[in-house]
Amino acid sequence: MTIVWFILGLSFLIFIHELGHFTFAKIFNVYVYEFSLFMGPKIFQIKGKETKYTLRCLPIGGYCSMAGEQDQQSERNEKEIAEENEKQEDKLPDVPFNRTIAGVSWIKKFLILLAGPAFNLILCFLLLVVYFAGVGEADLSSKISVVDNSIFASAGLESNDVITGISATLSDGTTAADYEISTWEEIQKVLQATNPKVTDNNPLGKTQCLDITYTRDGVSNTVNNVCRTFTTYTVKDGTVTEIQPIFGFSRTNKPMSFGNIIKEAGSLEVQMGVLIFQALGDLFKPGGLDNVSGPVGMYESAVVFANQGFFAFLFYLAMISVNLGIINLLPLPALDGGRLLFMIIEKIIRRKINPKVEGIINTVGFILLFGFIILITVKDIFF
Secondary structure (H helix, E strand, O other): HHHHHHHHHHHHHHHHHHHHHHHHHOOOOOEEEEEEEEEEEEEEEEEEOOOEEEEEEEEEEEEEOOOOOOOOOOHHOHHHHHHHHHHHOOOOOOOOOOHHOOOOOHHHHHHHHHHHHHHHHHHHHHHHHHHHHHEEOOEEEEOOOOOOHHHHHHHHOOOOOEEEEEEEEEEEEEEEEEOOEEEHHHHHHHHHHHHHHHOOOOOOOOEEEEEEEEEEEOOEEEEEEEEEEOOOEEEEEOEEEEEEEOOEEOOOOOOHHHHHHHHHHHHHHHHHHHHHHHHHHHHOOOOHHHHHOOOHHHHHHHHHOOOOHHHHHHHHHHHHHHHHHHHOOOOOOOOHHHHHHHHHHHHHHHHOOHHHHHHHHHHHHHHHHHHHHHHHHHHHOOO
């Protein structure tokens, strides 16, 4: 089911992008031929006053077809329009030039093109708001959450127990004196004090044991000899990390105020945006492609987040949405940012760029972009 949710999630983000173009086209009275959910052959459609609302069979995004989008209708005569309509399964209506995207004012066209990426950036923020509202913020007290069937669970500890004291020992004689515990940070210090050291010749097979005092429903309890024997570990920056097996507990979360939810959602989206630009800059450095993922890499990431639950997957969709918004704003041919760049150039030089030249540039840009996606996909699969 993960691949289904991945495809539907990605299609939803593209749908929101196209909804941005559609919404502002309607606001500025641009004629929209069709607004489609998904691609491929039609399943069914509803005809509005002007626009056809279509559901298609391939769950890969959607599109918004606006009058004048593919050509400069001001330069087309009635004969050309009639000849094109003869080739259409559903004949396109003749649309007055002032109702095409080419016929509205410069600022209106600019906003219509900008709306797609903008809607993705807004969606990222909204998804993060839902994420923080559902997940909350870290509770830095000594209240714990216990994983089912873990070492802590087997010892009788339960979620929402509050640890008040720990005595920890390591089988090599390392002992951490009894600690009074009141914060999550103090729990971590006790464990780190008796974790195997990088200097140990053979930390594998050693046993770490805890005697834990905790309160549950206001009643103090003690559990002794909560132990784990190290089977694997890694070393990072001189510190032993990723020790197995794990005790199976984590800190809890607490609800956030609405103000903090808004603040954290906005702050995190800005941080995501900064990381995207850093990754783009790293493309020009040796090994820069290692930090870029194509469809395969995106799916692998989706599996990781989906396995962590609903809110983790929402977080993943927020990351992809801000990526989609920012990437589409880049001044590259075949992207919204490229079309916006052409508009800015035309505004500066005060004349239209030759449509044939613009078409060639967009075609070349699309080919290069598609080739880049293929390159990244090959990298994700084989390297």
